[in-house]
Amino acid sequence: xxxxxxxxxxxxxxxxxxxxxxxxxxxxxxxxxxxxxxxxxxxxxxxxxxxxxxxxxxxxxxxxxxxxxxxxxxxxxxxxxxxxxxxxxxxxxxxxxxxxxxxxxxxxxxxxxxxxxxxxxxxxxxxxxxxxxxxxxxxxxxxxxxxxxxxxxxxxxxxxxxxxxxxxxxxxxxxxxxxxxxxxxxxxxxxxxxxxxxxxxxxxxxxxxxxxxxxxxxxxxxxxxxxxxxxxxxxxxxxxxxxxxxxxxxxxxxxxxxxxxxxxxxxxxxxxxxxxxxxxxxxxxxxxxxxxxxxxxxxxxxxxxxxxxxxxxxxxxxxxxxxxxxxxxxxxxxxxxxxxxxxxxxxxxxxxxxxxxxxxxxxxxxxxxxxxxxxxxxxxxxxxxxxxxxxxx
Numbered sequence: 001x002x003x004x005x006x007x008x009x010x011x012x013x014x015x016x017x018x019x020x021x022x023x024x025x026x027x028x029x030x031x032x033x034x035x036x037x038x039x040x041x042x043x044x045x046x047x048x049x050x051x052x053x054x055x056x057x058x059x060x061x062x063x064x065x066x067x068x069x070x071x072x073x074x075x076x077x078x079x080x081x082x083x084x085x086x087x088x089x090x091x092x093x094x095x096x097x098x099x100x101x102x103x104x105x106x107x108x109x110x111x112x113x114x115x116x117x118x119x120x121x122x123x124x125x126x127x128x129x130x131x132x133x134x135x136x137x138x139x140x141x142x143x144x145x146x147x148x149x150x151x152x153x154x155x156x157x158x159x160x161x162x163x164x165x166x167x168x169x170x171x172x173x174x175x176x177x178x179x180x181x182x183x184x185x186x187x188x189x190x191x192x193x194x195x196x197x198x199x200x201x202x203x204x205x206x207x208x209x210x211x212x213x214x215x216x217x218x219x220x221x222x223x224x225x226x227x228x229x230x231x232x233x234x235x236x237x238x239x240x241x242x243x244x245x246x247x248x249x250x251x252x253x254x255x256x257x258x259x260x261x262x263x264x265x266x267x268x269x270x271x272x273x274x275x276x277x278x279x280x281x282x283x284x285x286x287x288x289x290x291x292x293x294x295x296x297x298x299x300x301x302x303x304x305x306x307x308x309x310x311x312x313x314x315x316x317x318x319x320x321x322x323x324x325x326x327x328x329x330x331x332x333x334x335x336x337x338x339x340x341x342x343x344x345x346x347x348x349x350x351x352x353x354x355x356x357x358x359x360x361x362x363x364x365x366x367x368x369x370x371x372x373x374x375x376x377x378x379x380x381x382x383x384x385x386x387x388x389x390x391x392x393x
Contacts, residue, residue, distance in 0.1 A: 051088060051089060051090050051099065052085035052086060052088075052089045052090065053089065053090040053091065053092075054081060054085075054089065054090070054091045054092070055092070056092055057092070058092035058093055058094050058095060058096070058097070058249075059094060061091070061092060061093050061094075062093050062094040062249050062250075065077075065093065065249075066246075071245045071246060072245065074245075078100055081100070082100070082102045087101065087102035087103045087106065088100065088101050088102065088103075088106065093249040094249030094250050094251075095249065095250070095251050096124075096248075096249050098121060116148060117143060117144045117145065117147065117148060118143070118147075119143045119144075120140070120143065122141055122143075123140075123141070123244070123248060124248075124251070124252050125244055125247055125248050125250075125252055125255075125266065126141060126244070126270075126324075127141050127252075128252030128255075128256070129266065129267055129270045130320070132256075132267070133267075133270075133271070133274070135274065135316070135320060136314075136316040136317050136319070136320040137320055138150075138317075138320035138321035138322075138323060138324035138325070139151055139154055139320075139321045139324060139325075140321075140324040140325075141320075141324065150313060150317055150321055153307070153312050153313050154307075154321060154325075157303050157306050157307060158303060158325070163303075166300045166306075167214040167300070167302070167303070170210075170213045170214050170217065170300075170302070171210055171213070171214060173213070174206065174209050174210045174213050174219070174223070175206075175210070177209075177223050177224075178202075178206045178209075178223060181202070181223045181224075182202065185202070203335060204238075205222040205223060205234075206222075206223070207335075208220065208222055208234060208237065208326075209221075209222040209223055211325070211326050212326065213302070214302060214303060215302050215303045215304050215322055215325065215326055216280055216301075216302045216304055216305075217300065217301035217302030217304075217305060218280075218302070220233065220234060222234060229276075232272065233272065233273070233276050236268075236269040236270075236272040236273050236276075237269070237273060237326075237327060239265060239269050240266060240269035240270060240273065240327070241327075243262045243263075243265050243266040243269065244266065246262055247262055247263060247266060273323055273326075273327075274319070274323065277304075277319050277322060277323055278319065280304060281304070281308065281315065281318075281319060284301075284304065284305055284308050285308070288308075288309070303322065303325075304318070304322050307322070
């Protein structure tokens with residue numbers, strides 16, 4: 001996991017970052033903190049400017065990114081820089097200055113330094129759309145007390161074991177279809193059962209299908225045949241991501257002044273995404289009104305329906321946070337981390353196989369799997385795939 005944070009956040013945690021100087025743990029050395037593990041002591045805190053940097057000319061860096069198509073391969077660029085500079089380095093791209101932190105121990109130290117109101121690196125491009133359309137910020141764009149209020153409510157419907165138990169069958173349904181879909185692709189391609197295909201678009205569709213099924217209790221048809229509405233919706237999400245990569249390091253005020261095509265597309269894509277969710281909210285209230293007498297028998301219909309029925313948050317806040325959870329693609333990131341950590345992937349696989357043998361899955365829907373003390377890695381993967389509150393690459 002790589003944490004990308006605003007440089008102010010790292011500066012605030014200088015006194016509490018606790019890392020040894022061994023194994024290239026440059027963070028503690030640069031920040032002048034005492035390593036708990038190896039009891040390394042530094043008399044004074046070294047300047048923030050001593051953290052290695054890729055250069056202070058952000059616009060030159062951005063131009064180089066555009067020419068080399070680096071924005072489409074940002075994770076590889078960051079991996080190269082971590083090898084070159086060590087597990088923490090500074091980078092300025094356009095008008096954005098950030099600190100990239102590689103080691104989980106150092107990320108943990110930053111998290112532990114935060115109070116109850118953590119501050120994340122905001123995607124100004126997305127915030128500009130919300131401001132221009134008079135829309136609420138979701139939980140990923142907020143900070144301070146407003147963030148905490150929304151986060152505590154959302155945790156109950158997204159992060160808790162009880163919530164996971166509710167939406168696990170929806171994930172399982174899509175997962176089974178995804179495996180069957182891949183098998184069909186291989187057979188149709190005549191590849192002899194080998195995985196000689198680009199899985200990125202397939203994994204993205206799997207992620208979006210799973211996420212939307214959990215959030216809306218409804219399939220989009222991304223693994224089969226798309227309806228015109230679903231096609232327009234998913235195309236807007238894909239194009240939103242593409243334009244975000246191209247524009248995210250340019251000040252929104254400049255984009256608004258220049259009124260370039262990609263900026264207009266970004267706004268139009270977000271408008272389509274919000275309109276789609278607005279219609280789902282109206283549909284929920286219509287169904288709730290029509291079926292008021294039998295509401296106690298209503299089956300689980302996704303996170304959006306649960307939040308709307310509870311009415312703990314304003315509807316505008318719910319819509320904004322649902323959209324940001326949908327576009328965070330945390331499940332995609334969880335799969336990516338498992339793919340590049342085969343040892344952890346194998347541990348998870350063994351725990352799943354062991355739990356499957358002991359659990360009546362059809363009756364318990366995975367409850368024993370999640371509650372089992374021996375399923376630590378499974379619990380971590382499930383919680384990680386539901387949590388996306390900061391830029392992680």
